[in-house]
Amino acid sequence: MSRLKLPPWFVLLLPAIIILAAVVLIPLLLSFYSSFTSYRLTRPDTLYNWIGTFNYEKAAKSANFWAAFGRTVLLLTIALNVEMLLGLGLALLVNKVTWGQRSLRTIMMFPMMFSPILVGFQFKFIFNDNVGLVNNALQSLGLSDVAIPWLVDANLAMFSIIFAEVWTSTSVFAILILAGLFAIPREPIEAAKVDGCTSWQTFRHITLPFLMPFIYIALAIRSLDVARAYDIVQIMTNGGPARRTELLWTMIGRTGYVDAKMGYANAMGYISIILAVFFTVFFFKKLSAAREELGMAR
Amino acid sequence: MKVKFTYETYKSQTVRLVIDKNLSREEKMKISLQTALKSATAGIALLATLPAQAGDFDGVTLQAKLIGGQQYEALYARISEWEAETGAKVEVISKKNHFELDKEFKSDLAAGTLGWCVGSNHSSFASQYPSLYTDLTPYLTPEFIAEYVPSNIAASKIGDALVMLPRAQFDVSALYYIKSLYEDADNQAAFKAEYGYDLAPPDTWDQYKDQAIFFTDAPNFYGTQYAGKDEAIVGRYYEMVIAEGGQLFNDDWSPAFNSDAGKSALSWFVDLYQAGAVPPGTTSYLWDDLGQGFASGTIALNLDWPGWAGFFNGEDTSKAAGDVGVKVQPQGSAGVRTGWSGHHGFSVTESCDNKEAAASLVAFLTNEDSQKLESSAGPLPTRTAVWNHVVEQSAADPYRSEVLVAFQQAASHAFPAPQTPYWIEATNLIYPELQAAILGDKSIDEALQDASDAVDEMMQENGVY
Secondary structure (H helix, E strand, C coil): CCCCCCCHHHHHHHHHHHHHHHHHHHHHHHHHHHCCECCECCEHHHHHCECCCHHHHHHHHCHHHHHHHHHHHHHHHHHHHHHHHHHHHHHHHHHHCCCCHHHHHHHHCHHHHCCHHHHHHHHHHHCCCCCCHHHHHHHHCCCCCCCCCCCCCHHHHHHHHHHHHHHHHHHHHHHHHHHHHHHCCHHHHHHHHHCCCCHHHHHHHHHHHHHHHHHHHHHHHHHHHHHCCCHHHHHHCCCCCCCCCCCHHHHHHHHHHHCCCHHHHHHHHHHHHHHHHHHHHHHHHHHHHHHHHCCCCC | CCCCCCCCCCCCCCCCCCCCCCCCHHHHHHHHHHHHHHHHHHHHHHHCCCCCCCCCCCCCEEEEEEECCHHHHHHHCCHHHHHHHHCCEEEEEEEECHHHHHHHHHHHHHHCCCCCCEEEEECCCHHHCCCCECCCHHHCCHHHHHCECHHHHHCCEECCEECCEEEEEEEECEEEEEHHHHHCHHHHHHHHHHHCCCCCCCCEHHHHHHHHHHHCECCCEECCCCCCCHHHHHHHHHHHHHHCCCCCECCCCCECCCCHHHHHHHHHHHHHHHCCCCCHHHHHCCHHHHHHHHHCCCECEEEECHHHHHHHCCCCCCCCCCCEEEECCCECCCCCECCEEEEEEEEEECCCCCHHHHHHHHHHHCCHHHHHHHHCCCCECCEHHHHHHHHHHCCCCHHHHHHHHHHHHHHHCCEECCCCCCHHHHHHHHHHHHHHHHHCCCCHHHHHHHHHHHHHHHHHHCCCC
């Protein structure tokens, strides 16, 4: 009897395949399967109650779900752009520093070191309408004599959340762009100076194209981060009031864990992944184009 | 008959069956089967007549998941007394707040990790896990159960099953107010001139609204505040609907709040917000924000829980200290007082392999001595004898007496949260709509229609009707 002989490449890859299957593939398949059932955490037997695409249809027809989807896209667009511009500015400034730059770089990364939960609590207090720092400062300085409802007003609540997001993550952009700045060769910049380019022209036509691949990588990473924004929002507003700050993952988290409707939550989760996939593909395409422009290999 | 078995009643009063060693193997088998049946029946019958807190459980180890927090620790220190008395061991494998425990219980149900025996429970959460906990009635005597306040026992049942024993952590809200506002002669005169009746702590929710608007001097001082999100605001709305003579749900659990009573209850919240008589951030407030708010001395009237009584009058903790009055909660237009209540309790899991021991522990943790210990720190008891005890104990302290009298009255109007497993899910559908009406995004009619439709759809999806 001949023994089954597996090709050596497969045997060598087998440990990795088994680990990946156990930690990625099986949970993924299980959650995908459960999105076609009426699975409720409190009633384990419902995991076998196949209901077809009911959960997907329900999500597709839910105005609240699509409102949360739209709000997440809005948050993503504003937060990413603001973070990118501020990060770029910060990196350019730090790049000019000649003394104490290392300490400055470390200090710049402080906000990233805080847990998002902590950041949420911090800004919840800062923006509290009654005892919060901002309102008290405005009232003490005589700039306002009303309690501004930062976490309640439809626009201000989104602003407050975006502010917290930007505060905590701008340094991701700054650090990556700074790495890009360090990698720029000196020659083209010097050649541009010799040719009489202004600083703006040098920045616009030499520095920025060199930085674009770094910016796109940062955008891709942060878009995944922001698309699944949860902790900060959960603490600051929990999606409220009146769903004014409801994002995809606060909604999905509440459906899955508080309402215990895991099947429906998973279906919404899978639809939401479209968003992450779209932004990732978009930024990677941009990244390839930028690299091509610089003459780098694709 | 060669069988010799004796009931040996130890100090612990449990039953022991001894089979004669000289019998043949077959006889022993036969006898053990017969006697197992007999002893099981006899054991249960006997246990049912004994004080449940005693038992001989040598070698038994019970795993427990308990609510954690400084205020609950004093009681847990008594567990070692029960261990010494019964020979059993208690292993606390989880200590979290109720919201975290709730998630953990749901995960346990999903994963089937139900090896533990005793769990902290809460009357507002209990109906979500109908299959998790066992009926405690067979393990307790009717006399023992009768020693608890009847409304608390009623709120501890799902159907006929007594799924938990209430501990001395009973919650119902009464009215806290700033006394000096009512003693001020200028206030009295101005109020009488504006509203046509004497200024006194309110007895109806309409008076409460008038006074809250009257006392407001925003942004430095507000007439009142309310919990503005999650289960908290729906609970407040629920009791207000009852006070207005309505119901949140019909008997078949279809939504019943899109009614005149429901609309008039919601307009109370909307009117106060639109009049600016509550802090503008109130829709994001939960209990802690409310407690801190009243203690900051910037709120005139506050419907709140008994646990805050000491905090509100503490020199170190509250700017309102020495100026706090407490009164039974006001009534709605139907002449019914609000009284949404909840209490902590302890339950025994259905899957526990030593339910007698677990029931004995649960009974011990809620017995008279345990409740005296817990209620000495402030929380309200759920046993009649302990109520009398705490009222007597506080005779020398006028504030504490006022608090207890108010809350004893408040407790007599108490009713639990709607006992459906879909209560929390329903609150998650209702509260954003209540907020939308309060903030003016929707009219009261639209908001209640949307909330009612959403709850109706959810109940149908869950096969409730």
